[in-house]
Amino acid sequence: MLAISGSPAFLISEALRGAGAVVTDRAGRRFLLDTDPRGELAPRDIVARTIWQELARTGEKSVLLDCRPVGGDTAVRFPAIAARCIDHGIDITATPIPIAPAAHYMIGGIRTDIDGATSVPGLYACGEVASTGVHGANRLASNSLLEGAVFGPRTMEAALRGLAEVAPSALPVADVGSAPLEDPPAAEARSRIARVMGRDCGVVRHGKGLRAALGELDDIVATPIGSLSGRSAHLSAVAAYCIANAALYREESRGAHYRDDHPDTSHQWHGVTVMHTTRGATTHDRNVAADH
Ligand SMILES: Cc1cc2nc3c(=O)[nH]c(=O)nc-3n(C[C@H](O)[C@H](O)[C@H](O)COP(=O)(O)OP(=O)(O)OC[C@H]3O[C@@H](n4cnc5c(N)ncnc54)[C@H](O)[C@@H]3O)c2cc1C
Incomplete structure (x- = not known):
């Protein structure tokens, strides 16, 4: 994520690393290579952990993502990131971006069957909140899109079928009163x-x-x-x-x-x-x- 104090959370996509951007310390050293020869292309958990350990070691709040190796058309290929960085005075074709790891999904959640049914009759779950079993130990890029496309319709259809079996009054409703x-x-x-x-x-x-x-x-x-x-x-x-x-x-x-x-x-x-x-x-x- 973009790591500028006070700025709202913003994803600096790993596609930049895929396109050739490199992660460095303040001195320009590619420290990811110390942990894994794949460097910036190592699995997400290894990259995140190595950056986390570097931040703990140095006491810094961010490391740098240098996009200059991507080439002169970086701002055209990644317009949203380029625009957000410009808002903070960073031209990504010339200046490294301060970044830090951040949690942006869970692996696990409410256990469901393949139709989104939970152990509570009449309660269905899909997407981020559910544990459908598709994520393994490390999320793949964009896997949630497929998860939504597959389990969204399945869950909706099962919930519609379930409506006939569970009366709405059987589900607990929170009493919010005048809070x-x-x-x-x-x-x-x-x-x-x-x-x-x-x-x-x-x-x-x-x-x-x-x-x-x-x-x-x-x-x-x-x-x-x-x-x-x-x-x-x-x-x-x-x-x-x-x-x-x-x-x-x-x-x-x-x-x-x-x-x-x-x-x-x-x-x-x-x-x-x-x-x-x-x-x-x-x-x-x-x-x-x-x-x-
Ligand atoms: C920066 C970032 C990068 C990510 N990268 C990946 C990735 O590479 N791979 C991957 O697998 N996952 C990734 N994820 C996670 C992925 O985006 C989510 O798992 C996915 O979007 C979840 O979809 P969803 O429909 O379940 O929930 P959401 O997309 O959160 O949709 C929930 C909707 O419910 C609405 N809502 C909330 N409360 C209420 C309410 N009370 N009443 C009515 N509506 C309500 C919200 O407004 C929202 O529109 C990433 C997430 C982030 C933030």
């Missing part, structure tokens, strides 16, 4: 979740950090927030809890999931982890059983 849309504790909860997930559940994970994350996320879920946005933040914290829990449970490294206390891939962990979470209505305690 305000937003309040300061909701904003605070959202930024806490982002901080915890970035620190402990990101590119490089460790058992100790994951345990700390679980404690903090539990605390967020246990603290009542009155606004609608606060309830939404609670749900985000529950999803974040599931991610941290699955990451702690999986004691190996595989694709985008990297544990520096378990850096090797183990055949024992081949396959998906399914987590069942049961929460008390008011106590927020969980009974989590996971199997793989």
Whole structure:
């Protein structure tokens, strides 16, 4: 992603690396080659992790993507990126772009069958929120497009068929009453979740950090927030809890999931982890059983 303080998140597409752009440190050194001879063309998790480690080592907030090797027509081939960079005073044909890794999808989600049905009768899921099994340990570029094209129609058709079987009144409906849309504790909860997930559940994970994350996320879920946005933040914290829990449970490294206390891939962990979470209505305690 573009890494300019205060600018909104913006993807600097990996297609630029595919076209010949190189990642360097401030001195112009291609440090990715120290980790993998494929350099900029190594799989996403390797590139992201090596940049992450370089940032941790140097204390910098970004590394540089030098697009000059792509050629003089870079701005024509990548007009949106060129235009956004110009807004920040960067001519990508002449000046390297500051970049840093950022999470922009999940691998996993609500477990569904091939028609998008979940374990809750009448509830269907597809796309980013679902775990349809098409992503493996490392997402491929644009795989979500195919996922949407295949599972979108399948899920819609199954949901329409299901309408005949599940009365709408059988589904739980949240009582939102007259709660305000937003309040300061909701904003605070959202930024806490982002901080915890970035620190402990990101590119490089460790058992100790994951345990700390679980404690903090539990605390967020246990603290009542009155606004609608606060309830939404609670749900985000529950999803974040599931991610941290699955990451702690999986004691190996595989694709985008990297544990520096378990850096090797183990055949024992081949396959998906399914987590069942049961929460008390008011106590927020969980009974989590996971199997793989
Ligand atoms: C920068 C970036 C790069 C990515 N690169 C890749 C990649 O290379 N490969 C890959 O596989 N995936 C990639 N992804 C992930 C991919 O984009 C998503 O998985 C995919 O777009 C999800 O599609 P979706 O339809 O499920 O969700 P979305 O595209 O998020 O659509 C959800 C829609 O629901 C609407 N909505 C939300 N709340 C409500 C509400 N309450 N009521 C009504 N509507 C609502 C939203 O406005 C939105 O239009 C990338 C994502 C980003 C951000």
